[in-house]
Amino acid sequence: MKISLKKSPDRGPIPKPTISRLCKIYRMLEDIEKDDQDTISSKEIGKRIGAGSHTIRKDIGYLGEKGTSGAGYNVSKLRAQIAERFGFDIEKRACIVGLGRLGTAIMNYEKILNQNFRIVAGFDSSINKLETIRTDIPVYPTYEISDVVKRENIKLAVITTPVDAAEKVCRHLIDGGVQGIINFSPKILHPPSDMVHINNIDLVDEFRFLSAQYTLDQK
């Protein structure tokens, strides 16, 4: 007699690289859903996001839902699965701190609005700037950060201030309850607790990284 002991598979915590790939896969699935295609193989997903089919299957394995052998994955089911696991169906409220060129560019980046991320506040330390900015999104002086963040239930923030302001701004955001920060200032910010995640993106560093790589492979 065969005992159908279904051994629970890989259900450890999801590795970060997997989370990152699943986010990319998610967007890809959105695109594909718009086309006629309603099924997709791990191989094709892999080709699109730049990974092997094995990796993709492992990644999807963490979600728990199964694909159909021989056919691949059901596009909308898989997308829904990722959304559910990562909370993408719940609208997230975000803000931008630092309304210079980059900050306003992001504030107006219409794409974000459609994607269950809503930018509901902008902050700048210059009263002048606050008065001249043309936008539908309410803007506030920086000293109100933690109050507004609390009141508006903002969970995500983008920092586009000059370097010297970044650290203080970061503290205020976290005091207010922000849980994820994208920091474009060239000051590396560290999460004060495991409940907060920070993504430091510095353009100059990115340039350097690319430059270093191709310099190295010319040796």
Next chain:
Amino acid sequence: MKISLKKSPDRGPIPKPTISRLCKIYRMLEDIEKDDQDTISSKEIGKRIGAGSHTIRKDIGYLGEKGTSGAGYNVSKLRAQIAERFGFDIEKRACIVGLGRLGTAIMNYEKILNQNFRIVAGFDSSINKLETIRTDIPVYPTYEISDVVKRENIKLAVITTPVDAAEKVCRHLIDGGVQGIINFSPKILHPPSDMVHINNIDLVDEFRFLSAQYTLDQK
């Protein structure tokens, strides 16, 4: 008799994470050099860039130059060492394709200019935009990309076009000889050869990644 056989250490190819950290360390050293501090320990470097002291020592080990036990590393010597290895002393020429809000913001990001990266061209498909843009940097229509890139010896590029243009632009850049690309469009671009490096940064994905992480750790 003791034979002083100096076994050559870790001299394999430098791992990517190490390259990335060394780029951050490099910037940090620049900052510190401006202050009075002329020596720094692996522990402090680690704290600043968010890594353990062990990791930092390993990273620096790849460079070949040694620190001084008990004192740490000589700041300017280490910086020079990184610059030399990664070619940071050689001025790199860059361009921006897509002169929307984000593109122009980056084009005017004065920091880059000071850092041995010079933005020497902008491109856009709209003649209108080319005519109205106010900048010292020469701008061209996109169909001239590969010519201008070749002529101006441009090695780095930033893509800030809408999605549908990204792929074609990427090809033209690479035809012209670009070796490193930062792509801000939400289309994932793949390097056609090992000689080209591409860094795909999509804002929405970054939001999702952060959002996913904090959603997961609330479970």
Next chain:
DNA sequence: GTGTGTGAAATTCTTCACAGCG
């Protein structure tokens, strides 16, 4: 004592390989 250099261990992540399903 403080701090580096580095093999070795531990961990994390990716790739392989192959059984099993449609």
Next chain:
DNA sequence: CGCTGTGAAGAATTTCACACAC
């Protein structure tokens, strides 16, 4: 067959631990 699911192998990184230098 083609394609998924998954343990096991393998590779890449990080962390440890401790000898040695200042």
